[in-house]
Amino acid sequence: MDPIFLNLGIQPSASAVGSSSVSIDGAIPSPSLNQINGLPQESKLATYISNRQLSLQTVQPGINSSRQNHIGHQHIVSSSQQSSSISLNQSSGVHASSLTKSLAALGLDSVTPRKPSLSTLSDFISPATANIGPALSHSASTPSFQSFSAPTATLASSHVTTSPSSPIRGHSPPLEPSPIRGVSAPPPNGKAPTVSVGDSSAVSTYQENVRGTTYFYTAQDMSYNPSNAPSQNSLLFLPYHVAPPTPPHIHHFKSSTNSPQFFMGDELRNEIIERQVLSMAQPDPDQYPDLPREIDMYHDIVPLEPPNSLHKSSMFGYATSAYKATNMKTGLYYCLYRIHGYRLTNTKVTHIVDIWKSLQHSNLTHLREVFTTKEFGDNSIVFVYDYFPGAETLCSRHFFNLGLAPNGWERLAASLNAAGTSSSSATPTTFGSARPGLDSRNGVVKGMMPETMLWNYIIQLTGAVRAIHTQGLACRTLDASKILLIDNKSRIRINCCGILDVLNFDPNAVNPLAGVHTYQQEDLVNLGKLIVSLSCGSNLALQRENISTAIDLINRHYSRDLATLVVCLLTSQRVKSINDVMPIIGARFYTALESATQRGDTYEAELGKEIHNGRLFRILTKLNAIVDRPQLNQDTGWSETGDRFMLKLFRDYIFHQQTEDGHPWLDFGHIVSVLNKLDCGSTDKVKILGMSNVTERAEHFNSFLFRVEEVLRKIVPRNLGGVFDSQKRCDVLALN
Numbered sequence: 001m002d003p004i005f006l007n008l009g010i011q012p013s014a015s016a017v018g019s020s021s022v023s024i025d026g027a028i029p030s031p032s033l034n035q036i037n038g039l040p041q042e043s044k045l046a047t048y049i050s051n052r053q054l055s056l057q058t059v060q061p062g063i064n065s066s067r068q069n070h071i072g073h074q075h076i077v078s079s080s081q082q083s084s085s086i087s088l089n090q091s092s093g094v095h096a097s098s099l100t101k102s103l104a105a106l107g108l109d110s111v112t113p114r115k116p117s118l119s120t121l122s123d124f125i126s127p128a129t130a131n132i133g134p135a136l137s138h139s140a141s142t143p144s145f146q147s148f149s150a151p152t153a154t155l156a157s158s159h160v161t162t163s164p165s166s167p168i169r170g171h172s173p174p175l176e177p178s179p180i181r182g183v184s185a186p187p188p189n190g191k192a193p194t195v196s197v198g199d200s201s202a203v204s205t206y207q208e209n210v211r212g213t214t215y216f217y218t219a220q221d222m223s224y225n226p227s228n229a230p231s232q233n234s235l236l237f238l239p240y241h242v243a244p245p246t247p248p249h250i251h252h253f254k255s256s257t258n259s260p261q262f263f264m265g266d267e268l269r270n271e272i273i274e275r276q277v278l279s280m281a282q283p284d285p286d287q288y289p290d291l292p293r294e295i296d297m298y299h300d301i302v303p304l305e306p307p308n309s310l311h312k313s314s315m316f317g318y319a320t321s322a323y324k325a326t327n328m329k330t331g332l333y334y335c336l337y338r339i340h341g342y343r344l345t346n347t348k349v350t351h352i353v354d355i356w357k358s359l360q361h362s363n364l365t366h367l368r369e370v371f372t373t374k375e376f377g378d379n380s381i382v383f384v385y386d387y388f389p390g391a392e393t394l395c396s397r398h399f400f401n402l403g404l405a406p407n408g409w410e411r412l413a414a415s416l417n418a419a420g421t422s423s424s425s426a427t428p429t430t431f432g433s434a435r436p437g438l439d440s441r442n443g444v445v446k447g448m449m450p451e452t453m454l455w456n457y458i459i460q461l462t463g464a465v466r467a468i469h470t471q472g473l474a475c476r477t478l479d480a481s482k483i484l485l486i487d488n489k490s491r492i493r494i495n496c497c498g499i500l501d502v503l504n505f506d507p508n509a510v511n512p513l514a515g516v517h518t519y520q521q522e523d524l525v526n527l528g529k530l531i532v533s534l535s536c537g538s539n540l541a542l543q544r545e546n547i548s549t550a551i552d553l554i555n556r557h558y559s560r561d562l563a564t565l566v567v568c569l570l571t572s573q574r575v576k577s578i579n580d581v582m583p584i585i586g587a588r589f590y591t592a593l594e595s596a597t598q599r600g601d602t603y604e605a606e607l608g609k610e611i612h613n614g615r616l617f618r619i620l621t622k623l624n625a626i627v628d629r630p631q632l633n634q635d636t637g638w639s640e641t642g643d644r645f646m647l648k649l650f651r652d653y654i655f656h657q658q659t660e661d662g663h664p665w666l667d668f669g670h671i672v673s674v675l676n677k678l679d680c681g682s683t684d685k686v687k688i689l690g691m692s693n694v695t696e697r698a699e700h701f702n703s704f705l706f707r708v709e710e711v712l713r714k715i716v717p718r719n720l721g722g723v724f725d726s727q728k729r730c731d732v733l734a735l736n
């Protein structure tokens, strides 16, 4: 596509009844410096706009006229204001056959060939990673020194050369932010900065004096030329943020839909929302009348188990309860795992607790701290773990949720008997359908876990156990009731590690960790038992009288590797170390790695969409904080009056457009495109027409942005700060 520079000119709209309009059109008047947008003469923005417009007029006439020959005529009028209207009006003889198409061209295509403005890529590509140049700005917060491109004429007046070793001394700190956002300016015409030849550390510096304050800029701050980029010199970067399509490697392993994927996929969104809702749930005070308000450094105590479910844990020998709680200092959620009626007698145990605290693995719930409390009315010891909203134990997922309990095991065993007990007569894939009495779907016998899922668990569990053993500890909680499934699919974490070490701590032992080797061997046996119980869908499979039937089932249903692994773990031929399991897992590691990588890719693609959404939301928040405040009519800082009225017109330009025949015109692409132009401070122009109290002029997107920022800088501490500060997540808005 030919280079197109939007040149938005004044052209009264035929259907514009009101007194003002914004139109996209041809010629641009060249405003004098002190007329520009009512900005003070010394304003960098005023200087920049003036020079930019002059240079556009002198340098680009051919481009402007050629563009006018290519773009069809359009006329779209805003409906929101009787007194004002906004129109897109491009002078050309060609008829507007498709409004949407042409506007899309205005919004997106027109920008393709242009060199990037300094701020264009800043939100997403850091100079370090993208290698595309320095000083890319970010529009989400206060303008930074890096985001400023100095105006050409003013800066040309002086420049100095310095090096990092000779600090610049100025009247004011050199990093003072400029009000200009996202304006790209070429280096001063014909006045290149001085650079010390042969001294690679030298930095070219410009200085500008405004009302007695000296600002210093490096050449890198002032301009960015992609041709200077070492490895990207043949690329031009879009000066706007546009949402790219889903990457093909993601698209092809997801179910594709016809609708454009602007937002995160439903499945992932629902999953995340569900977890967020759960993590913020509060207990019903009627159901839990005795719940303490605070325990140690934690408040908002929420039980994770139903009321009246208290029972003695078979693993710990004490009654236990799990709560979600919020840490007072950090506001983070944790799981408080309480052991009822336990009195800690010796503090030497802190040594072991410290080792557990230092142990981090993606398949373990991290132990954060241990404390004792009497807040529950007894002596309790509380183990604080990371909290995973919606986590459920493997026991509840696989043993109770399949509709097999309580007689699942019996049914499975009976099915086996009905099918005959010869382990050599069936293959894992055909067994289910070949044997009467066994309900099989997709080659999986009901009640028995699919082998791929089993291996997936085994890989994660052995990874965690390996990390624990390497640390000189033993897990001791390898049981389906102490393994959490933390998503709806297959991510698991071993829970409650370290509790038995504390509960069974012998203060008189010479070496409290002396029994670790024995416990590690027990871990291996427990892993074998866990595999058996998961394969058969029941803990009953582990009972002495059932175990041989269970092994027989495994032999018949699963691969030889799995059967071998179980036998090795459970019998005397068992593996001596967790590392011995790795060769049996073999190439299945690749499968696990592959699916983890694919998942990572998917999440990254989803995250990419949300980056854009969050940014545009921020812009909209800012704009809407200013427009339509009639009660503040007397204050010239707001959109109902004077110069600020243009912000309201601009809002209409984004959202309230009409076709020539008066119908509302909505195009998501237009909205996204315009917001992106605003965000990056595009130099494209929107022409304001016939406003009663504002002279006709073309407005850059960056000057709208400047106005929004300027007003917000004034009002946020006064009017909005309180509102947003009271929100826990005010950083998302980053208004100032």
Ligand SMILES: Nc1ncnc2c1ncn2[C@@H]1O[C@H](COP(=O)(O)OP(=O)(O)OP(=O)(O)O)[C@@H](O)[C@H]1O
Residues within 6 Å of the ligand: 304, 305, 311, 312, 313, 314, 315, 316, 320, 321, 322, 335, 365, 385, 386, 387, 388, 389, 390, 391, 392, 393, 395, 481, 482, 484, 495
């Ligand atoms: N770190 C955690 N994050 C989120 N939920 C957790 C966490 N730890 C435990 N839970 C939840 O708390 C509940 C109780 O856990 P617990 O270990 O007591 O299970 P249990 O089946 O009651 O075991 P036991 O029979 O030994 O008491 C479970 O539903 C579990 O999902």
